[in-house]
Amino acid sequence: MVIQSTLSTHSLSVVLPRAIQSEMVTVSVKKGDKLNIVADAWHMENDCHYEWQVHFAPGDADMPSVRARFAPDGKLTITVQRRIPGQTSGYGRGPLGTRF
Numbered sequence: 022m023v024i025q026s027t028l029s030t031h032s033l034s035v036v037l038p039r040a041i042q043s044e045m046v047t048v049s050v051k052k053g054d055k056l057n058i059v060a061d062a063w064h065m066e067n068d069c070h071y072e073w074q075v076h077f078a079p080g081d082a083d084m085p086s087v088r089a090r091f092a093p094d095g096k097l098t099i100t101v102q103r104r105i106p107g108q109t110s111g112y113g114r115g116p117l118g119t120r121f
Contacts (some may be wrong), residue, residue, distance in 0.1 A: 022058075022073050026103070031082060033058075033075065033099040040065055043091040048099060050084045058099070080104060 062069040086102035
């Protein structure tokens, strides 16, 4: 997984094997500014499970802004807006799970 950051956005991307379809990917926001990504091809025995946990600096990421895109070529791209110091989010900070 490649993580790139600018002043306004964190961008995470990875190209997954063709066997992994969008419905096999789960992106979850966790307490403590953590992002969990799991890709699991349950019908395969080898090279079938991928998992990442990304920890952002406290208060740096606007976790409700998490957006994920799964391209036909298997590229998963996740973007997270960064908070401006002193900014508060307009959204609640509960756990959130996105399934494609």
